[in-house]
Amino acid sequence: MTATIYTVSTAQHAVRSAPRPVLRNYRGEIDLPAMLAVVLGSKEIDHLERTDTLEEITRNYQHLVNSDPYQDVLLAEVADQVVGYTRVWWEQEDSGLTNYFHINFLLPEWRGNGIRRSLLQAAEHRLRQIAAGHASDGPRFLASFCADTETHLESLLIEVGYEPIRHALNMVRPDLDNIPDWPLPEGLEVRPVQPEHIPAILDAAKEAFRDHWGFSSSAWDQDTEGFKESKEFQPHLWQVAWDGDQVAGQVDNFIHEQENQEYNRKRGYTEGISVGRPWRRRGLAHALIARSFHMLKEMGMTEAALGCDAENLSGAVRVYTDMGFRTVKRYTNYRKPLS
Numbered sequence: 255m256t257a258t259i260y261t262v263s264t265a266q267h268a269v270r271s272a273p274r275p276v277l278r279n280y281r282g283e284i285d286l287p288a289m290l291a292v293v294l295g296s297k298e299i300d301h302l303e304r305t306d307t308l309e310e311i312t313r314n315y316q317h318l319v320n321s322d323p324y325q326d327v328l329l330a331e332v333a334d335q336v337v338g339y340t341r342v343w344w345e346q347e348d349s350g351l352t353n354y355f356h357i358n359f360l361l362p363e364w365r366g367n368g369i370r371r372s373l374l375q376a377a378e379h380r381l382r383q384i385a386a387g388h389a390s391d392g393p394r395f396l397a398s399f400c401a402d403t404e405t406h407l408e409s410l411l412i413e414v415g416y417e418p419i420r421h422a423l424n425m426v427r428p429d430l431d432n433i434p435d436w437p438l439p440e441g442l443e444v445r446p447v448q449p450e451h452i453p454a455i456l457d458a459a460k461e462a463f464r465d466h467w468g469f470s471s472s473a474w475d476q477d478t479e480g481f482k483e484s485k486e487f488q489p490h491l492w493q494v495a496w497d498g499d500q501v502a503g504q505v506d507n508f509i510h511e512q513e514n515q516e517y518n519r520k521r522g523y524t525e526g527i528s529v530g531r532p533w534r535r536r537g538l539a540h541a542l543i544a545r546s547f548h549m550l551k552e553m554g555m556t557e558a559a560l561g562c563d564a565e566n567l568s569g570a571v572r573v574y575t576d577m578g579f580r581t582v583k584r585y586t587n588y589r590k591p592l593s
Contacts, residue, residue: 273333275369277376280327286311288336289329292359299362301403305513310485317480319473320344326384328376330360330369337364340373342381345473348464350392354381354592357398358407365406374410385592394592402584416588420467421564423571425579426521430551430558434577436540439533442497444545447489455494458501462528467563485510486525491549493542495533503529503538505546509555521557522550527570534568543577 290311297304315323321343330338338360346352356377360370378396385394398416400407438444447455460474481487491507506526514521524546529538550558560579562570 275330275332275337275364275367275372277328277330277372279325280323280329282324283312283315285327285329285336286315289339289359292336292338292361295361296359300401300406302401303513303517305510305516307512313483314480317476317483318343319476326380328373328380330364330373332364337361338369338373340377342377342384344381344384344388345470346392347468347470352385352388352392352394353397353468353589354385354395355397356381360406370406370410371414374414382592395589396592397587397589399585399587402586408586411588415590417590418586419589420587422561422585422587423564423581424561424583424585425559425574426582427547427558427578428580429578430547430556432578433544433547433551434540436537436544438495438541439536439538442495442502442533442538444493444495444542447492447494449489451494452489455489455492455501455504458530459504459506459526459528462503462530465531465567467565467567486523491522492526493545493549495538495542497533501530502533503542505539505542507546507550509550509553519557520555521559522546522553522555524550524558524560527560527562529568539570539573540577543573547577 287308290306290308293304293306293311296302321327321341323341326343327339327341329336338358340356340358342354342356344352344354356374358370358373358377360373381396388394396416398411399422400411402408445451456478460471460478463469463474464471486506486508488508489506491509492504493507494504495502504526505524507522507524509522524543527539527543547558558579560574562574564571564584
């Protein structure tokens with residue numbers, strides 16, 4: 255593909271002698287350190303807790319789904335310094351709806367001069383090119399998301415016509431004291447996860463999550479391969495309940511050591527919480543979360559955290575509130591019609 259370079263016109267770029275920002279295509283893994291620097295350089299002003307490494311972003315870019323970085327990533331550059339970037343991809347939900355996603359990062363000192371808007375417009379242009387090659391027999395939307403603390407990006411999305419459609423929550427249990435007593439439902443048992451169990455466990459999670467908003471079977475399958483190589487993949491910490499040879503429910507716990515060091519805490523994550531349809535409404539999720547708390551406490555952790563859909567139809571937020579979790583941050587999904 256021929257490299258594309260766009261000059262960003264910025265009326266607010268007042269100093270005539272200052273270098274003019276340009277947008278250019280991704281050139282390969284050589285760009286990843288500069289892109290990582292943009293992410294890390296933005297998190298404080300956006301009030302985001304994240305611990306990203308070059309190893310992780312490199313691995314992520316090796317497992318992108320429906321996204322070719324050489325065509326689907328644009329970097330904003332000023333005098334050979336990368337100051338921001340956007341990436342696009344698409345997902346078709348099992349419902350038939352297709353989302354054309356974009357993300358947008360920009361260093362704080364370069365905000366307010368039109369660069370982020372130019373990145374967004376370029377992302378939308380690329381997504382429309384992609385969509386032109388797809389069947390149009392189902393609903394199609396441009397889509398993005400951000401935390402409520404990312405006020406600069408949030409304001410821009412709303413200004414250009416995106417509407418909030420769904421919320422996700424980050425929740426924290428600030429201590430691991432007074433853990434509720436929730437026994438496993440009769441007939442179920444938790445077994446240590448063995449390597450040969452993992453395919454059945456992941457298949458059970460996929461089946462359980464089919465009920466969730468926005469579920470995409472194809473994206474799930476492709477994301478799973480990357481998950482197996484990620485820092486979150488710690489099967490020795492999972493709590494998995496079995497009913498004979500069937501997986502009834504699970505909590506896919508993990509500990510992010512580097513994040514704990516950066517934020518001076520001892521947190522364990524109780525993620526991937528799912529219960530199969532035949533075993534719901536019996537207290538299984540409560541029981542597995544309680545077991546997770548005990549395990550994390552024995553490992554020296556002092557708090558637990560998770561992310562969830564705020565409007566989950568299975569009543570997940572109520573379960574997590576029962577277990578002592580409290581909301582600490584909200585994320586919003588935005589959409590506008592593709593046309």
